[in-house]
Amino acid sequence: MEIEDGSVTRILMGVSESTIKGYPHASISSRGAFDWTIQKIVRYNTSAFKLLFLHVQVPDEDGFDDMDSIYASPEDFKSLTDRDRAKGLHLLAYFVTRCHEIGVSCEAWIKRGDPKEVICHEVKRVQPDLLVVGSRGLGPFQRVFVGTVSEFCVKHAECPVITIKRSADEAPQDPVDD
Amino acid sequence: MEIEDGSVTRILMGVSESTIKGYPHASISSRGAFDWTIQKIVRYNTSAFKLLFLHVQVPDEDGFDDMDSIYASPEDFKSLTDRDRAKGLHLLAYFVTRCHEIGVSCEAWIKRGDPKEVICHEVKRVQPDLLVVGSRGLGPFQRVFVGTVSEFCVKHAECPVITIKRSADEAPQDPVDD
Numbered sequence: 001m002e003i004e005d006g007s008v009t010r011i012l013m014g015v016s017e018s019t020i021k022g023y024p025h026a027s028i029s030s031r032g033a034f035d036w037t038i039q040k041i042v043r044y045n046t047s048a049f050k051l052l053f054l055h056v057q058v059p060d061e062d063g064f065d066d067m068d069s070i071y072a073s074p075e076d077f078k079s080l081t082d083r084d085r086a087k088g089l090h091l092l093a094y095f096v097t098r099c100h101e102i103g104v105s106c107e108a109w110i111k112r113g114d115p116k117e118v119i120c121h122e123v124k125r126v127q128p129d130l131l132v133v134g135s136r137g138l139g140p141f142q143r144v145f146v147g148t149v150s151e152f153c154v155k156h157a158e159c160p161v162i163t164i165k166r167s168a169d170e171a172p173q174d175p176v177d178d
Numbered sequence: 179m180e181i182e183d184g185s186v187t188r189i190l191m192g193v194s195e196s197t198i199k200g201y202p203h204a205s206i207s208s209r210g211a212f213d214w215t216i217q218k219i220v221r222y223n224t225s226a227f228k229l230l231f232l233h234v235q236v237p238d239e240d241g242f243d244d245m246d247s248i249y250a251s252p253e254d255f256k257s258l259t260d261r262d263r264a265k266g267l268h269l270l271a272y273f274v275t276r277c278h279e280i281g282v283s284c285e286a287w288i289k290r291g292d293p294k295e296v297i298c299h300e301v302k303r304v305q306p307d308l309l310v311v312g313s314r315g316l317g318p319f320q321r322v323f324v325g326t327v328s329e330f331c332v333k334h335a336e337c338p339v340i341t342i343k344r345s346a347d348e349a350p351q352d353p354v355d356d
Binding site: 041154 | 181187214216217219222223226307308332338339340341343
């Protein structure tokens with residue numbers, strides 16, 4: 001058993017924005033999954049890994065925040081799209097900056113659609129060695145209402161998957177928030 | 179974010195014997211999970227990891243193989259127990275030897291009981307950073323009959339879990355075998 005010369009282990013991470021009002025940028029579970037991956041897998045062996053960050057924007061949810069706004073012209077929709085893109089880029093910039101500080105190479109991109117479907121589709125396309133997804137660690141009752149991206153990916157992604165559950169002391173007041 | 183000095187990432191692996199008649203020692207999925215962990219996670223950074231091998235012997239299944247034997251005295255049962263222990267030790271010796279060749283430190287032990295329950299109990303006891311389990315990658319129809327240890331562990335183990343599915347070209351004639 002030999003490790004291929006020059007090969008790196010490519011880890012795809014699905015990252016999401018925080019749902020907490022006024023809470024900026026990356027969700028608690030995304031940051032937890034990133035920290036865990038660096039501390040437990042990459043460690044100081046930074047040249048052996050490459051992190052791939054995928055952020056999936058949900059078209060309907062993004063619109064929901066803007067129900068108070070008035071859309072009177074195509075230009076209004078264009079500005080919404082620009083704002084969404086800016087938020088997504090800001091999220092990815094957080095992880096890309098941290099990777100540069102740590103010295104591990106990375107790539108990051110945005111897709112739109114249903115996160116669980118898009119993540120599994122991107123796994124098929126980019127063929128990472130490993131998919132890491134954060135999870136709020138909700139109980140069975142809460143899961144019925146919010147669904148979980150991580151459970152779907154564990155079942156359907158065509159590569160090994162690690163789910164990193166948010167630790168109890170990091171959970172916000174409403175555990176459905178992240 | 180600092181990696182603790184002197185700390186290692188402790189990876190618990192649940193390993194099982196092959197179910198194939200005359201096929202010696204470690205199951206295909208256990209060997210696949212081990213190879214994947216070395217190639218994709220440990221890589222050449224051997225001093226940063228410690229592998230913990232847990233083999234769970236199922237009392238009923240072990241007895242089942244011996245239905246043709248005659249148990250006439252307590253001594254007969256004792257010899258069965260010795261034989262089981264020898265098989266389990268042989269299995270663990272395979273993984274311990276490979277770790278020594280690679281230069282990664284390890285520990286190995288045997289427990290008896292229901293594998294999925296015992297693995298989750300041992301996770302609680304030894305608190306590894308990560309649990310790796312192999313899986314036959316069976317379809318939903320086959321899973322109903324054979325159950326899967328990996329699905330239970332993903333849901334119930336109190337640490338992150340990676341399931342490594344057996345690759346299609348390694349599957350034996352009967353995919354329920356391993």
